[in-house]
Amino acid sequence: MCAACLPAQIPFFAYDWKKEAWNLVFVAGVLLGGMLATQFLANAQAFAVAPATQTALRAYGISDFSGLMPPELFAGSHLFSLKGMIFFVMGGFLVGFGTRWAGGCTSGHAIMGLSNLQWPSLVATCCFMAGGLVMTHLLLPSIFLLVN
Amino acid sequence: MFRFDSFHMYGVIGSAILTGMVSIGLIKRLGLKTKQSEPVRIAAKTFHRGQIYGGLLFGLGWALTGACPGPLFAQIGSGFLPVSVTLLSAIGGTWVYGYFRARLPH
Numbered sequence: 001m002c003a004a005c006l007p008a009q010i011p012f013f014a015y016d017w018k019k020e021a022w023n024l025v026f027v028a029g030v031l032l033g034g035m036l037a038t039q040f041l042a043n044a045q046a047f048a049v050a051p052a053t054q055t056a057l058r059a060y061g062i063s064d065f066s067g068l069m070p071p072e073l074f075a076g077s078h079l080f081s082l083k084g085m086i087f088f089v090m091g092g093f094l095v096g097f098g099t100r101w102a103g104g105c106t107s108g109h110a111i112m113g114l115s116n117l118q119w120p121s122l123v124a125t126c127c128f129m130a131g132g133l134v135m136t137h138l139l140l141p142s143i144f145l146l147v148n
Numbered sequence: 149m150f151r152f153d154s155f156h157m158y159g160v161i162g163s164a165i166l167t168g169m170v171s172i173g174l175i176k177r178l179g180l181k182t183k184q185s186e187p188v189r190i191a192a193k194t195f196h197r198g199q200i201y202g203g204l205l206f207g208l209g210w211a212l213t214g215a216c217p218g219p220l221f222a223q224i225g226s227g228f229l230p231v232s233v234t235l236l237s238a239i240g241g242t243w244v245y246g247y248f249r250a251r252l253p254h
Contacts, residue, residue, distance in 0.1 A: 027221045028221075030218055030219075030225065031221045031222065031224055031225035032225060033222060033225065034222035034223065034224065034225025034226040035225040035226060035227075037222075038225070038226040038227060069214065069228050074228060074231070084233070087212055087213065087234075088213070088230065088231075088233040088234045088237065089233065089234075089237045090212065090237075091212030091213035091234060091237070092209070092220075092235065092237025092238040092240075092241065093209070093237045093238065093241040093244075094205050094206065094208050094212065094241065095206060095209035095210060095213060095215070095216065095220070095234070096209075096217070096238030096239055096240060096242040096245070097202070097205060097206075097209075097241035097244055097245050098202045098203065098204070098205030098207070098208070098209055099202070099206050099216070099217055099242070100202065100242045101198045101201060101206075101252065102198055102199045102201075102202030102203040102205075102206055103196070103198060103199060103202070104193075105217050105218070106161065106210070106216040106218075107216070107217075107218055109193075109199075109203075110161055110165070111165055111168055112168060113193055114165050115164075115165045115166075115167075115168030115171075115172055116168070116172055116190055118192060119193075119195070120194060120195035120196075120199055123195065123199050123200065123203070124199040124200075124202075124203045125203075127200050127202075127207060128203050128206055128207045129207060130203075130204060130207055131203065131204040131205065131206060131207015131208045131210065131211070132207040132208070132210050132211040133207075133211075134207070135207065135208045135210075135211035135212060136211045139208070140211070
């Protein structure tokens with residue numbers, strides 16, 4: 001159900017991965033879709049970040065809102081700094097670990113689970129949101145103090 | 149995303165849930181079959197405590213990276229190549245979960 005969860009388990013949970021190969025085709029499709037959308041469907045107008053968000057991000061030293069992902073955070077040159085460690089490596093780890101533990105991600109729980117009226121998915125979705133809110137409002141201010 | 153200043157995040161999720169509800173309803177009403185002509189069965193979710201602990205951890209990572217597992221691939225596809233490191237790290241996180249699975253509360 002959750003695109004990225006399954007390929008990673010292949011070597012470790014010895015199940016017949018060839019039967020689940022559609023997952024790999026699916027994520028390859030997501031990658032291709034991102035590429036096509038950027039190449040051919042890109043919105044001619046600049047990507048609009050809500051003014052209130054811009055003000056909040058400027059306080060963290062992020063002022064380039066021209067692209068989809070601010071280069072102050074996600075440029076390749078930050079990969080080997082503390083910033084890169086936190087935003088790429090630690091963030092990625094939490095996404096992978098948390099998704100598996102919760103048994104699904106935003107797609108599996110929030111979208112599929114809720115539209116199928118599954119109450120455990122509602123619990124999981126509330127926890128996703130709670131985690132996101134804690135990070136944005138409580139932890140990120142200190143993280144930016146640390147890396148800036 | 150978590151400032152809820154703009155429609156992007158909750159709007160996309162909300163409209164996806166509506167689409168999902170309509171699709172599931174249609175699949176059930178029309179009795180649609182898969183390509184192998186098996187009936188479509190959607191497994192019910194069972195509750196375990198991992199959905200709380202794991203969900204909270206995932207939420208933290210979601211706000212940091214600005215992506216859940218699917219969009220990681222889309223970000224790489226749109227040319228943000230450094231995100232591959234996030235993807236590798238997420239796969240690493242999944243591996244660590246598999247390794248410690250028996251010792252985590254579920």
